[in-house]
Amino acid sequence: MSHPVEIDPILLSKVSKPARYVGGEWNSVVKDHDAVKLTVAYCFPDVYEVAMSHLGLRILYALLNERPDVAAERVYAPWPDMEEVMRSQGYPLFSLETKTPVRDFDMVGFTLQYEMSFTNILNMLDLAGIPLFAKDRGDDMPLVAAGGPCAYNAEPLTDYIDVFFLGESEESTQVLADTIIAWKEQGKPGGKKGLLKQLSQQPGNYVPSFYEAQYDAKGDFQGLTVTEPGAPAEIEKCVVSDVEHVFFPTKPIVPNIDIVHNRAVLELFRGCSRGCRFCQAGMLYRPVREKSPEHLADLAKQIIANSGYNEISLMSLSSADYSCLPELVDPQRWQADADFLALEFV
Ligand code: SF4
Structure with missing residues (x-):
């Protein structure tokens, strides 16, 4: 013990x-x-x-x-x-x-x-x-x-x-x-x-x-x-095929002091459609896999309710390239929960 x-x-x-x-x-x-x-x-x-x-x-x-x-x-x-x-x-x-x-x-x-x-x-x-x-x-x-x-x-x-x-x-x-x-x-x-x-x-x-x-x-x-019999000659990276349903935390730890990114986080997608040749992350996290705006909105509401945050980072390698971004941030999507979530659109 x-x-x-x-x-x-x-x-x-x-x-x-x-x-x-x-x-x-x-x-x-x-x-x-x-x-x-x-x-x-x-x-x-x-x-x-x-x-x-x-x-x-x-x-x-x-x-x-x-x-x-x-x-x-x-x-x-x-x-x-x-x-x-x-x-x-x-x-x-x-x-x-x-x-x-x-x-x-x-x-x-x-x-x-x-x-x-x-x-x-x-x-x-x-x-x-x-x-x-x-x-x-x-x-x-x-x-x-x-x-x-x-x-x-x-x-x-x-x-x-x-x-x-x-x-x-x-x-x-x-x-x-x-x-x-x-x-x-x-x-x-x-x-x-x-x-x-x-x-x-x-x-x-x-x-x-x-x-x-x-x-x-x-x-x-x-x-x-x-050098060890049975060890594979090549090791392949693991890739999550179903990003929509993969686990994502909805009860983030809320720090008692300020931190670098002190807000709720939503991961919109993995990978990056740009494919810049110099970019390590763009290569490592291939292929591009997006989450649906419905699922992201549901996650966001849970995270905000569980943490008290009123600000959300839309986090991905190039978040502006998310194909459903206009649908996700459409204020009408959030209207019904606006008071509860205390969200502001700036
Ligand atoms: S993350 Fe940025 S630098 Fe990397 S591939 Fe995407 S757009 Fe290019």
Whole structure:
């Protein structure tokens, strides 16, 4: 059984924005770890205000917490003043919901949004008391996973991460949770390597310890050689085929301090019809898949009712290209709920 980290409130009052570290926000989910089969720490390697604005982790957090057998919690990078307190006082990195040390979770999942955050990942592992190198982590340590756009260029992090997830994770995350729970219930056959072998057989999963990278004389990456029998020679990204019905959170966490994107979020579509050759996101999130304006309006009303927000971001790669935009923002669509929603059209 894990013991929560108890931060001295006097020390906490001396760091900038203590609300970054206390949790307790509206719609955050607190579960008893003894009552679930799997615990997951979703880590964003940046400060609270940036991390809380990220839609991908909002989706996965709510998706897993819908399951009664899983507890998903948030962990963000502390600001340097808080890191100094943690290191000087011996506080390990902890989750916002239950203040559980990160090293006590079953799985620690990082999102890789930009390469500049990679050093923060190593710092967070170090603060958590988790060995940086995957080869140095025993079976008593959490599974360290990573996904997001930078997972497509995973090689700089392959020494540190147990498994990368390529593509959109709503469906594969459920498979992942089921796989880890079954592995635990069966007595962890084969240890962590046994689990990684199972994961390597599932779509979108790249287990770097089962491959060797090839480089040419200039040091440019040439390809991967399979070193573990049975590991796939190629790994394909996961793509959600039915974006209209895929899970989308309608109870967003409402922060107690201002964050970068402090408003409700609607995802209009995935992919981008422009196809600019220089654009990583435009390539990664192909093909274009739109949600209907009826479904989006229904989601918007639920999100606003559950959060109290009166402002909505229409979020996609190029939202002005949404083919049903005039229908979605038509004031008549919202008239019946105008008072309740307190919406203004500007
Ligand atoms: S997201 Fe922007 S830059 Fe990227 S393909 Fe679309 S229009 Fe081009």
